[in-house]
Amino acid sequence: MTAGIRAAGLTPQARALAPLIVPALLVGAGSSLLLLALSWVSERLQDVLWERLPDVFGVSGTSAGWILGMLTVVGLAVGLVVWKVPGHAGPDPATTGLVDPPLPLRLLPGIALAVVVGLAGGVSLGPENPITAINIALAYALGMKAMPRTPAAAWVGLAAAGTVGALFGTPVAAALILSELSMGDDPRPLWDRLFGPLVAAGAGALTTVLIAHPTFRIDVADYTGPHWGDLLSAVVISTGAAAVGLAAVYAFPLCHTAFRSLGHPVLMLTVGGLVLGALGALGGHLTLFKGLEEMKELTGEAAAHGAGNLLLLALVKLAALVVAGSCGFRGGRIFPAVFVGVALGLLAHALVDGVPPALAITCAVLGILLATTRQGWLSLFTAGVVVMDMDLFPLLCVAALPAWLLVTGRPEMQIEESGHGTP
Structure with a gap:
């Protein structure tokens, strides 16, 4: 294979990248x-x-x-998994991010079992964090055996990109997320660093799309702008949604401390499940589960929901996200946060019907994700694909700026091992 690459007349940089293609395809498809x-x-x-x-x-x-x-009951079940299954279903999920160092393989069965029970049981978290951790651990363990000379960070990058590509059904999301991660002292150009991960992301995205046909897109009236008044609306909505998200961010460590004071994972998760059950009973079935299908149902019947009910749905879902993420359930925060953004956007349209629903929803999703993920490219990309209207992107780029000024430098929705929010 090496001789063939040389015969092709590739530059040294290209020859260094070409051997990544097959491993990246395998990791991406396997992640999906x-x-x-x-x-x-x-x-x-x-x-x-x-x-x-x-x-x-x-x-x-x-x-x-x-x-x-x-x-x-789901809280009790997950608590028993965390307590009794070897490895205790991995580290405290409130202390982990979307892309972290590889975990030992012995932790993976417990993580998988905990996330399956939580997702099926209606917990307001998505699959992204646990499945990314599982795929990174497997890619790292298998990759280092098959190609021990490949840097460990390469396997982490391939698995993370493949999983994110599979989650969003496009490699673009993976490229945007990885561009925000620290690359250490790697002097290579950005696209050299992203070459292998983009192959993995493309393989993961295509595998998922061909098998499951997932989509974030919701059905709302087409956007007919832009208009000058829309600029003010975009800024107000994105910043307001970011402020709502920050309230949840500040509540997160307090909620985490309260649950940790119970002292035992079974008790923490059972009580957490009870609280989530009460929230679900208050908000109804739309506030359960990860929120992807529920946000489509919400927009499909938006006319049946008044402003008061939309506010209730947004606040209940956000509270459920904080509780689920801080009491020990395994899962990610992006999917439920998008539901909150959709509900807040519909609320903005209900309060001021002159604001186009497509604009209101995308800006609210942008603001809430900036606050809860602190990833600008991911927030902008996700907000854009929820409605998929290129006319909205200039407004979204402007609306992101004041929202980012509000959230940057503030605590993140992640707990340090010492129990304090990250600075």
């Missing part, structure tokens, strides 16, 4: 298949818990009593 497998299992279990079991007992799966009871 593991995500799809985990999602499939959780969806089958979700059907049992929320459709078949209620039918057996002759009750509604959307009733307040079932929601309260089910989430309490």
